[in-house]
Amino acid sequence: MNPDRLAAYYDLSSSHGPLHAQAVADTGRCYLTGLPLPPYQSFPSASFRTAVAEETKGRKTVVRDPRDHPASDRSAAWQRLCSELDAWQRLSADQQLKVATVLGHLGFWAVLARLPLPERASTQEAVRLAHRRYVARRMVFGGGPEVTDQLRGLLRVQAEDESLPAPMRLGAAVNLVVDHARSADSPAALAHWQSVAERLVERTPRGAYSDILLSAYWRGVSFVPFHRGAHDRVREMLDRSEHLARAALRAAGPGRRLLAQENHRLVLMTRARAAQARGRRSETEHYLRACVRVDPQDPVSHVYLADFLVLTGRRDDARASYRSAAALGPPHTAYALSQATNCRRDQVTSVPASP
Template identity: 65%
Template sequence: MTPYRLAAYHDLDSYHGPLHARAVADTGRRYLAGLPLPPYQFFPSASFRTALVEEAGELAIAVRDPRELPADRRSAVWQRVCSDLDDWQRLDVAGQLAVATVLARLGFWITLAGLPLPGDISGNGLRLAQRHCVAQRLVAGDDRTVTGRLRRLLRAQVEDDDLPLPLRLAAAVGLVVEHARSDVSAAAMAHWQSMAQALVTHAPWGTYSDILLSAYWRGISFVPFHRGDHPQVREMLEISERLARAALRAAVPERRLLAAENLRLVLMTRARAAQARGRRGETEEYLRAAVRADPEDPVTQVALADFLVLVGHLRQARDHYRRAAELGAPCTGYARGQIDNCRADRLTSVPVTP
């Protein structure tokens, strides 16, 4: 049931469900212990918590801020978040960044967007300001002022020689993806791709993990994708997948979840790239691999089902829609509707973006 699978979003502690829910629980445990928080790549949408509450029923309370949850229903780590929010102004910037990261993982974007920022935006303050900007954009919708500020903050992170190289590389790749998903500026994407490549080329061996390098190749593949150079996209994504699988094979227990999440993202990207090339066999192969990599995620089930509808395999599609509906948020309503629509005269497929 959904409340069990996604319980981490209600207590920051339950290690169940799809990869992203387990990442929330892992983040919560590390936060409570005062350990560095892993750089998981998934963040919920602005509407995700609403979907959770609609499905969890009496086991969940509709809260827009963690402090709205009654004290007798708070886990130890949830209480820690509430206490740190109350003490926000007394926390150092590193502590504030940790709280902001937890809020983002939980999908409490309204709370995060409303927090005051420190005056000195450098180092951890720079990353905190980025989290704040993302929250503002998700709460208020696309806004040129907020988007411009986010890009300036990312640029400052890329250009800050005092920051660790992995943080600078992540920001450069982030700018490639940011432009690819918004203004599709070929010049801007090429510029930040060049910056990212320079950071990789000139770094000492071993500076970057295989997971970060995998994310790097996946991110910069947007550049050839938007100019229609599908062979180069495929080459870049092959490298990304090879690094992702190597990272998963070599992962120590505390990094295995991080590596598994990255592989799932690579497989979904490869599926979209294959579909753009018209390679139906490859598309299905990667979508099925993504389902195997994260079998409790309804989004991967829906993505596969939507593709099966497109190629006319309605019976198989119905099975995956049914499984997605069983798995729950955020796909329940859509998946149930498509189960009924999986007849030749009633297809209204609107693919869910993973």
């Protein structure tokens, strides 16, 4: 096992490992040097840090707050995070937003959920900070009606405020589309926010949105036909998303390369799930293997591929993929080892929705 591939989650600076760990390190570099934080889309689950600690057999402890790290073990970026958490009430709204974003990328959702908010969310940064905090509250406490209503209310503010930049408004509208599509609680609200997102794309001058943002837009709105079972429409939308993702990769300079790679991997995984829902086995395998190629150090990609191979009866191939996942290390080592053993014994357990 190689737990050091996740070192960025403990120092905010180690730039190796899977794409999501590299993104954490890049976020830490920008945070330390005062640069704008890159808009990475991947965030760890609420259980991520605990799972990593449990699977490294004492090499990592469960760090529940950045300040739990001894001062002697802190990198420069980590020390800055601790210092600014201690000085939270004296920070500007912009700096508070950066701290909150870093906490989310590190998986410190409980810390973020407890941070006090400004009395009035009267600035763009304050509104975004409040949104980050309610996302954290949902991650930690679940999506109850009160938290969901507060989160959607903040997204509505961002989507409807014509003084905000168009990319921010589009991101908020797409988040509302995805949230309503997943919950299926209000077809009218879903249709409204889908229409808002479409208008923002159609009526905004060409060039206002990056290829990455437009790729994320098409991936997000594809949730609507997906949940309605309109798989042909899903495929059309994801075709556009992947085309834009590949265009972003071709055009990306050094400072945007990792953002483009991360987005491309998310598109591929979405395509795999959509193809599987449609019953297209060869297409599903194609996209799952593509995920492994673009992010070979992420055990999740290997686990998803192995789970699919189990479903198609290819236990020898599945066992090899599970062993690859286990060799990479946490946070899915125990699951991968167990499934690899079960493949050999022809006693495969039920495949979890999210390993």
